[in-house]
Amino acid sequence: MSDRETFSGTTVLIERESEDRFWLNMGPQHPSTHGVFRILLETEGEVVTRVVPVIGYLHRGVEKLSENREWMGAIPLTDRMDYLSAIYSNMALVQPVETLMGIEVPERAQWLRVLSMEINRLASHLLFYGTMGLDLGALTPFFYAFRQREKVQYLLELLSGQRITHNYIRYGGVRGDLTPAIEKEIRAFVEGFVPALTEMEALLSENEIFRGRMKGLGVTKPDFLESYAVTGPILRAAGVDWDLRRDSSYAAYDKMDFNVPVHQDGDCYARWWVRFQEMVESTRIIQQCLDGMPAGKFKKPLPFFLKVPRGEIYQSVDTPRGDLGVYVVSDGSRFPYRIHYRAPSFCNLSAIPSLIEGEMLADVVAILGSFDPVFGEVDR
């Protein structure tokens, strides 16, 4: 049986399996698709029987644009990919290029990188905490989270001069130093943030309805996730102890003492729990960074027009969404020959359709929310 359905002004021919089902177009303009994601759902009553995801509404050609800029000019473009954790994208690009050039980054710069990245992780996970509540219909967690996130944004603004597109990590170091004034601000924030975290956890984690909605929903097994190359908190929530911060210890992570939260269930609640515990660990890392910050230069002076030696390299960092890998090819000129990003959101998103099928309409939103994709990164 086929049917003409009009979606967003274009009429398409879609097969329907039975008369009881119809196609529902969710997005790209929808309150809870986390950006511009579009899913076509074939529903039978409240149950979703088939899923057709459509991506590409936010495609800007970041990889191609990078080829026409100086090496320095490629960094601001990475801010625009994962706009919730921009500093990680900076780091992912800067690290392989430094390795190609063989630059020794000052110790203080490495510590500053860790500090800024972990503050950024707080911003990203706080947004997840708020939107997860909104997706389930709870209003208050959103306001609790955004009250804290505003302070985090302020700290990042002090460090980098920008609220969203931080552009903080540069080749050879970071953009600005940690002044005593900024350090005082960060210390004050961490002091207030730890009790706030307890409060936020109490709001949701023991809530009967929240647990009823999240537990046993969208259960993922490790081999299922590995077959889709899913990484990050989603993988850790399924019981796989995999964290590049600890396992490949880039920047100054080898000098930090932190735990990698792992949950065995692999359901939506586990993903929520893992992200929440990561916030706790991040505050620990931030505190260690402040206490043990080595003196020295925050940046190694480099010429503005970099020349990267011929070669190719792939390196990845652990972002709040998973492993962001960057494949850099240089032909020895002032411009990158090719930069490819392995975006974690893109890989994670590919696992969603098979999880959604057979669930109810309300759970579509919950599962999508628990994967926490950023569509600037999916579409690039």
Add this chain to the structure above:
Amino acid sequence: MNKVPFLKKIGLLPFLAGGAFLFGLVFLVWKVLGYPTVQPLIDGMRGGLVGWQSAFGGPGELPLGIYTTIILVLKLLGVMVVLILVGAYSTYVERKILAFMQDRLGPTRVGYKGLLQPIADGLKLIQKECIVPLGADKVFHYWAPILVFIPSMMGAVIIPFGEGLIPFDLSMGVLYLFAIGAIGVMGIFLAAHGSDNKYSSFGGFRAVGQLISYEVPLAFSMMTVVLLAGDIRVGGIIDAQLKGGGLGFPIWFIVPQFLGFLIFFIANVAETNRVPFDLPEAESELVSGFHTEFTGIRFAFFFLAEYVNIFIASSMITTLFLGGYGGFDLPFLGQTLSSVVWFALKVFLLFFAIVWLRGTLPRLRIDQLMELCWKRLVPLAMINFFVTGIIKLANEIRLNPNLLWPILEKGWGTALLFFILFFVGMVVWVRHLLKGVFGKPALERRA
């Protein structure tokens, strides 16, 4: 240019069609069911009027017909004005309470501390264009908001605002609310169907399923109170709590009927589509459910109806369980005014609790919602009703031992049948509980 028929052009057609429909409905009810059905309504109105006349003095110089008409119109106008004000300002109160819970300020700009915000909102909604989608059913789209709004206003005429201030103490009493509430469901479904929008349809289906399901525990817990009070009139139920009509001693029914109170409260939250039962307008899934395609004054009707319904629900809980307007006389206020203050205070506390839920809880899934209703609330409400009935009967016999023999003689068969049914039902239900069917989701989850 297309020639538009005159009636359609001025938008009278839906008015006429709907008017004829409603008139036909009333006529049909009158003809088929006959005068006795309508009799209690009229009697109740008369009774209420007599009460008011004695409160405000006799008819005096005016002929009785004109006097009663004036009083009738004044009462209806008064109820309408109070309701619209309450409906508008409960949005303000809700926003302020939510803001307090969420560490923000809420409305502050219009008037002193934002007190004129509801009026500004209303004016904005009134002057906005009513957009009708291209594929919408124009008649349904026009009539649905009205069909939702009017019943909620109608339901309010039996609210006991204070001592001697029950606008119409109908002899069919609290049953009237159920009759009226059913019309609102139809309005919601027409809104969903008439919008030509799949999200609206989902919202409409959910609303109808939810409202009809939750009427069952609602009615059961309400009838338990009626049983205790021995009266179905609103005034009678309050009197039973304040003066001891039903049980022989005055007590608020929340004490003997705490379970019933909880069931009634939960079912009322569900009936008014509030968090955690706001599935029909779940903004994260369905954009805004059945009123997605409504703008301007039509949306305002839905909005106002929702808050008026919350007010009615809170006042019904107050009436049935919290002793209505009862309370000691406050200084300087006099008896009537302090009863109004007590009533308002209790209603506000319940409204605060409902807003508190909204500030705390996420939303249920549709299968969890139905499970909560049919597998938990309905059996509990039935058991509550049954046990209360037995206790009430025992109390009656204690008060009047002569009743024992006639009851046993005439009713033993029925009693035995009910006991067997009750026992079987309990066994089935408890086995169901023990098997842990409730914890599992309705669908088989993917491993």
